[in-house]
Amino acid sequence: DRVAAAVQRQTGTGVALVLDGAAVAHGPDELGLAAALAPMTAALGDEVVERTLQGERYLLRRARVPGYTGERALGAVFFESLDEALATSRALTRWLSLLAVLGVLVAAGLAWAIARRLSRPVDRLVEFTRTLAAGQLDARAPADGPIEVQTLALAMNAMAGELARSRAQLAVQERLERELEIATRIQTSILPRDIVVPGFTVAARMLPASEVGGDYYDILPVEDGCWLGIGDVAGHGLTAGLVMLMVQSLIAVLVQERPDARPAQLIPALNAILHRNIRTRLEQDEHVTLTLLRVLGDGQVYFAGAHEDIVVCRAADGACERVETPGTWLGVVPDVGPAMPDASLQLRPGDLMLLYSDGVTEAMDTRRQQFGMDRLCGALAARRELPVEQICTELMAAVAAWTDVQRDDVTLLVLRYLGPAATA
Numbered sequence: 208d209r210v211a212a213a214v215q216r217q218t219g220t221g222v223a224l225v226l227d228g229a230a231v232a233h234g235p236d237e238l239g240l241a242a243a244l245a246p247m248t249a250a251l252g253d254e255v256v257e258r259t260l261q262g263e264r265y266l267l268r269r270a271r272v273p274g275y276t277g278e279r280a281l282g283a284v285f286f287e288s289l290d291e292a293l294a295t296s297r298a299l300t301r302w303l304s305l306l307a308v309l310g311v312l313v314a315a316g317l318a319w320a321i322a323r324r325l326s327r328p329v330d331r332l333v334e335f336t337r338t339l340a341a342g343q344l345d346a347r348a349p350a351d352g353p354i355e356v357q358t359l360a361l362a363m364n365a366m367a368g369e370l371a372r373s374r375a376q377l378a379v380q381e382r383l384e385r386e387l388e389i390a391t392r393i394q395t396s397i398l399p400r401d402i403v404v405p406g407f408t409v410a411a412r413m414l415p416a417s418e419v420g421g422d423y424y425d426i427l428p429v430e431d432g433c434w435l436g437i438g439d440v441a442g443h444g445l446t447a448g449l450v451m452l453m454v455q456s457l458i459a460v461l462v463q464e465r466p467d468a469r470p471a472q473l474i475p476a477l478n479a480i481l482h483r484n485i486r487t488r489l490e491q492d493e494h495v496t497l498t499l500l501r502v503l504g505d506g507q508v509y510f511a512g513a514h515e516d517i518v519v520c521r522a523a524d525g526a527c528e529r530v531e532t533p534g535t536w537l538g539v540v541p542d543v544g545p546a547m548p549d550a551s552l553q554l555r556p557g558d559l560m561l562l563y564s565d566g567v568t569e570a571m572d573t574r575r576q577q578f579g580m581d582r583l584c585g586a587l588a589a590r591r592e593l594p595v596e597q598i599c600t601e602l603m604a605a606v607a608a609w610t611d612v613q614r615d616d617v618t619l620l621v622l623r624y625l626g627p628a629a630t631a
Contacts, residue, residue, distance in 0.1 A: 208232050221286045224272070227279055240265075244284055257289065264289040328352030332360060339363075344371040397455060399426040404433045406504050406627065410599040411620040414566075414613070421447025422564045422616035423454050423497070429466040431504045434458075437514055437562040437620055438497035446491060450538075453484055454495060470499040470511035471534075475544040478537045485538045495537040498562070506554035506624045511547050512537070515563055516580070520587050522557025527584035556626030559598070561587055566615035567602075573611045582609075595621045 211222040215234035223233035223241040233241035243260050244267065255268045270283045328351055335348040344367050348360040402409045404426070411424050421440035426433060436458050440447040457480055461473045474497070485491050498514035510517065510532060517530040535546045554560060563583070570578040586605050590598045599621045606617055 208234065219287065223284045223286070224281065225284055226281045240286065244286060266292075324352075328356040328360070332356070332363065335360075335363065339367055339370070344374060397452070398424075402426050402428070404428045404502075406625050407433065407502070408595045408623045408625065409433075409620070410595040411618070412599050412603050413616065413618040414603065414607075415616050416566070416613050421451055422566065422618040423451045423495075424562070424618050424620050425455055425458060426620075427459065427462050429462065432502045434462045434466075435500040435502060435562065435620065435622070436497065437500075437564070437618070438495055438512075439514070439564045439566075439616070439618075440495050441493045446489070446493070449489075450481070450485060450491075450493060450495065453481060454497065457481070458499065468501075469509050469549050470501055471547050471549040474499055474512055474534070474537070474547050475542065478543045478547075479541055481538040482541050494539050497537055498532045498534075500562075502554075502622070505627055506556070506558075507551060508554060508560070509549050509551045511549050515565060515568070517552070518561040518563075518580075518584060518587060519552060519554065520559040520561065520584075520591050522555065522559070522591065525588040525591055527588055529580065529584075554624035556624060558624050559587065559591055559595075560622045560624070562620040562622075564616060564618040566613075566617040567606055567619060569615065570606050570610040570613070570617070572609050578606055578609045595623050 211224070211232055211234035213234075214220065214222045221234055221236070221240065223230045223236075223244060225231070225245045228246055230241035230245040236242075240260060253269065255266050258265050258267055265286050266289050268285045270285065272281050272283055275281050328349070332348055335346065338346045347364050347367065350357045350360040350364070352360075398413065399411070402411075409426055411426065413422055413424060415422070423436060423438040423440065425436040427436075436454075438451075438454060440450045440454070454477070457477050458473070461468075461476060465473065477497075477499075481495060485493050496512075496514045498510055498512040498517070500508055500510040500517075502508050511534050512532060513534040513536055514532050517532060519528045519530060520526070521528070530550075530552050533548050533550050535543050537543065561583075568578055568580055568583060572578075582605075583602075586602055587598070590601055593601070599619050602619055602621075603617065607613075
């Protein structure tokens with residue numbers, strides 16, 4: 208018993224000597240396991256087997272007693288509780304499982320905290336986009352959180368600033384467009400309408416390159432004929448249109464005051480006012496090309512001022528004559544009197560006189576070729592038998608068909624002299 212107790216104490220394995228199926232020696236055995244194992248030893252071999260005793264699993268192995276030669280059945284049985292052997296492993300497994308659960312919980316908590324930290328700036332950006340969508344373009348997103356979110360916030364703030372500036376520019380553009388619409392209505396409303404000049408038929412067309420054109424034309428009937436004006440303000444757009452309105456108003460006043468004057472007598476006063484308004488008041492470096500014509504009932508035409516050549520298409524043979532316009536540009540110097548002579552030409556019954564702006568002759572096609580004077584004269588001669596309204600319409604259509612992109616204002620004025628008898 209002492210030897211069995213020592214073995215059990217040092218190895219943790221119980222030992223029992225079994226003689227003829229009864230335990231004759233064993234270590235401490237408070238549960239009476241040796242007595243319970245003894246009947247089983249006869250069926251045991253040298254291999255390790257598992258048995259359940261008193262509700263607990265045991266590992267058993269039988270061994271011979273060294274040096275025993277007797278006839279009786281004597282053997283040694285080693286036994287160990289399997290449940291006790293696995294208790295440490297089970298406890299370790301439970302601890303590992305507990306640690307795993309705790310790890311998962313901690314990881315979930317950390318993930319939630321990180322997600323909240325990341326999502327909070329993103330949520331603020333989402334709210335910022337709703338603010339922008341509501342039209343509050345002066346709002347700004349807080350640039351905090353991860354570097355990627357900060358970069359996105361800065362980009363969105365820059366975008367909001369660009370949208371605010373674009374809105375302001377759009378408001379200015381809309382205001383300018385409204386002003387241009389008003390200016391266009393004013394410009395078109397002062398163009399001559401229902402023109403009646405005894406002894407003549409007159410038609411005119413103007414097609415601005417922008418909302419407000421810089422071309423000028425006017426027809427002012429007076430006793431014994433009429434006054435004609437054709438001109439072009441440098442450039443086009445609102446400023447050119449404003450100068451054109453000045454020219455129209457000033458010529459109308461000057462003609463009303465002196466209907467029997469010669470063009471060279473009126474242009475110096477017109478130039479002096481234009482020079483003061485353009486150079487001093489508007490502070491613009493612009494000029495005006497203008498030809499002012501006094502057409503008499505006998506077909507005599509007096510003209511002054513530098514503009515495009517006057518084209519006269521003779522009724523007799525359809526020949527087109529190009530008459531140069533003398534003088535200088537207006538608005539450049541204060542006094543143009545010495546450089547503004549009168550010139551004249553004579554119309555015969557049936558003759559056509561064509562006035563135009565450079566937007567007609569300088570119109571370009573896709574090959575960058577200009578419409579030119581030859582085409583203009585040819586188109587006029589081919590239509591000389593038509594009414595002036597139809598001539599004007601078809602000439603404008605020919606220029607439009609030739610033009611790739613309209614870059615300048617286009618103006619045409621066609622006058623046919625009917626003769627002295629028609630004047631009466």
